[in-house]
Amino acid sequence: MGGHLARAAVLSDPRPFVSLTLLSSGPAEAGRLRQSELKLLLQALETMTMAQVWEALGERRHIHASAEEAEHLRSRWLRTHVSHLRVVGRQLLTEPDRTPELAAVESLPKHVVYGDAEDTWTLWQLEDMAARLRAHRTLLSGAGHSPNLQLPAETAAGLIAFWSRLPRA
Structure with missing residues (x-):
């Protein structure tokens, strides 16, 4: 649900954001x-x-x-x-699929993080969404729907790797 809320915030006004990371959040329902x-x-x-x-x-x-x-x-x-x-x-x-709208926000770097044991969306749905967003992907082996709880160090490493590549403001 957090990813859907973050997506709605970005679609409302992307200017306050430097990037968008969707953590175990799929494209739609x-x-x-x-x-x-x-x-x-x-x-x-x-x-x-x-x-x-x-x-x-x-x-x-x-x-x-x-x-x-x-x-x-x-x-x-x-x-x-x-x-x-x-x-x-x-x-x-x-929840509708708002991936096309989000992909149109080209100025915002996007990151999709998910575990290979995700069970709310299929891996295919998450991979397809990431491709349509032209997003950086972090796939966490052995994680389900809560990689931040299940693999906190690996999740943090994936986030840091993505954020480290962003241009400094």
Whole structure:
């Protein structure tokens, strides 16, 4: 969702930005598998508490997380307001592909960062979006949808490598 928000901000007015990095953020609505999960989640949020939904999700959401990371995710989940999840869920089911508009912002260097185990969008969707944006790509081996949590050093290295290539203001 953060990538979609960053994209909207750039499309609103690119002048305040030096570059744009999309971290595990696809071109449009979530992929088919994630859409099915989002629809189930939205239904569950109507009748279950956040703790009940977390338990129902089970280990599925922590496939690439250590015990410490899983606890961090659980704690963050339980602090999230249900209305936030409803809005994000609906948005990820309907977001249009604005890649052509974003590609037209030629003055802004773009960077697409994603893991090879990404599960919200397919690797094909992310690679295609990066190509259409003429963006620098950072593919993180072994990372899923949260490479900054799963591979923080590698994610930081990819970001630094991209930012280091930008012209100094």
